[in-house]
Amino acid sequence: MGKLNWVLFVAARHNVFLNRKRRGGSSHVFAILGIAVGVMALVVIIAVMNGLQLGFIENILEISSFHLRARGSGDAGVVLEDVRKVPSVSSAIPFRELHCILRGERNSQEGALIRGLSPDALEEDKGMAQRLVFEDGSFDIAKKRSILLGAELARVLGVRIGGTVHLVSISDLFGDEDNAWTVTGVFRTGFYEYDLGWGFINIDAAAELDNGSLLIGVKLTNRWQDSRALSHLRSLPNSKDIEWTSWRVYNRAFFSALRSEKLLMFVLVGLIFLVVGLNIFQAQRRFVLERREEIGLLRAIGASEWSVRLVFLWDGFIIGFIGAVSGALIGLFLATHINGFFTALEKVVNLFIHALNFIVGLFGRQSIGDFAIFSPTVFYLREIPSRVIPYEVTLIFLFGFLSALFAAGFAARRATKMRPAEVLREE
Numbered sequence: 390m391g392k393l394n395w396v397l398f399v400a401a402r403h404n405v406f407l408n409r410k411r412r413g414g415s416s417h418v419f420a421i422l423g424i425a426v427g428v429m430a431l432v433v434i435i436a437v438m439n440g441l442q443l444g445f446i447e448n449i450l451e452i453s454s455f456h457l458r459a460r461g462s463g464d465a466g467v468v469l470e471d472v473r474k475v476p477s478v479s480s481a482i483p484f485r486e487l488h489c490i491l492r493g494e495r496n497s498q499e500g501a502l503i504r505g506l507s508p509d510a511l512e513e514d515k516g517m518a519q520r521l522v523f524e525d526g527s528f529d530i531a532k533k534r535s536i537l538l539g540a541e542l543a544r545v546l547g548v549r550i551g552g553t554v555h556l557v558s559i560s561d562l563f564g565d566e567d568n569a570w571t572v573t574g575v576f577r578t579g580f581y582e583y584d585l586g587w588g589f590i591n592i593d594a595a596a597e598l599d600n601g602s603l604l605i606g607v608k609l610t611n612r613w614q615d616s617r618a619l620s621h622l623r624s625l626p627n628s629k630d631i632e633w634t635s636w637r638v639y640n641r642a643f644f645s646a647l648r649s650e651k652l653l654m655f656v657l658v659g660l661i662f663l664v665v666g667l668n669i670f671q672a673q674r675r676f677v678l679e680r681r682e683e684i685g686l687l688r689a690i691g692a693s694e695w696s697v698r699l700v701f702l703w704d705g706f707i708i709g710f711i712g713a714v715s716g717a718l719i720g721l722f723l724a725t726h727i728n729g730f731f732t733a734l735e736k737v738v739n740l741f742i743h744a745l746n747f748i749v750g751l752f753g754r755q756s757i758g759d760f761a762i763f764s765p766t767v768f769y770l771r772e773i774p775s776r777v778i779p780y781e782v783t784l785i786f787l788f789g790f791l792s793a794l795f796a797a798g799f800a801a802r803r804a805t806k807m808r809p810a811e812v813l814r815e816e
């Protein structure tokens with residue numbers, strides 16, 4: 390313990406933050422700023438990326454693919470009863486899917502996937518209920534000729550609540566049935582493909598349009614336990630003729646692309662830590678050369694190589710810890726207040742634009758439009774989503790902290806190679 394106190398005392402005398410008489414603090418300040426900016430940027434970028442990616446993934450899982458899907462022949466009522474008794478299953482609903490062509494009141498046409506559900510589907514599936522946000526109307530498909538449309542699909546077809554659309558199933562293109570349907574709800578999921586190309590009708594009406602295989606969508610209490618749930622469901626006595634599929638099969642390429650994108654972003658932004666680490670390494674090497682005499686004296690009075698190295702590692706510890714902690718705290722604050730931050734930034738930029746427009750207006754020049762970072766006309770976003778995942782923040786913090794510590798450690802190796810007798814003789 391005494392030896393450690395001695396090392397910490399010498400390290401404190403050496404450190405430019407703990408000893409104000411030491412010069413050369415500017416390089417330490419820039420190193421800390423570099424670590425802080427890198428950690429902050431990575432925390433904010435990954436949080437926004439998580440918000441975007443998890444929003445897409447959850448829309449797909451909660452609305453489209455479910456956690457597990459079943460297709461096959463047999464008594465759907467009996468299968469549903471057995472499935473709902475499985476402990477890991479949170480909900481199970483029957484549905485049918487049809488590929489249809491819809492024509493609006495202005496003769497505009499659009500292809501869409503129409504899903505047939507029971508009128509109480511949202512009561513059973515709470516995840517879907519959270520994702521379907523109704524701009525107008527409600528989840529009203531009790532009548533066989535009622536239909537719910539995505540907001541973008543309703544806009545393209547030019548219909549509102551109470552309006553009429555004509556629906557023709559691809560399998561019944563040459564039928565003579567009355568195909569007029571009343572719009573009873575317009576929903577928005579936040580996923581453009583669903584808002585433009587999806588609709589919901591009564592499951593009995595879907596069966597009349599296309600009497601294909603009845604599907605069952607299953608939600609689990611923990612979607613990551615899908616393999617265990619699949620083995621359990623396949624062992625049920627009434628599931629012999631049922632084909633079960635996990636959510637991992639659906640949109641596999643899309644999920645893989647999102648994973649690769651996130652990993653690449655980690656690598657690209659993580660290069661900041663590499664640059665800062667090199668700067669710390671060069672600064673520590675310069676300090677080692679400047680303190681050759683002090684190192685020689687320490688070694689001459691009996692300091693071990695490891696003790697001398699600890700003196701210089703202290704600098705790396707201070708730089709890495711202060712930089713990583715400050716960067717993580719600022720990053721977490723920005724990530725949790727990202728919409729307010731961008732709103733304030735847009736107001737500041739637009740203030741300068743308005744001033745510039747006033748000046749150019751005096752000369753009769755054309756004014757510049759307002760600035761928007763995430764314009765709704767370009768991005769299909771009402772607000773910027775952000776999700777902070779604790780273990781990722783911890784990983785980013787460790788990247789920043791360890792990059793400074795390792796850089797100082799490599800630079801300190803030069804100090805341990807000095808021979809006390811040669812240093813003192815030269816000095």
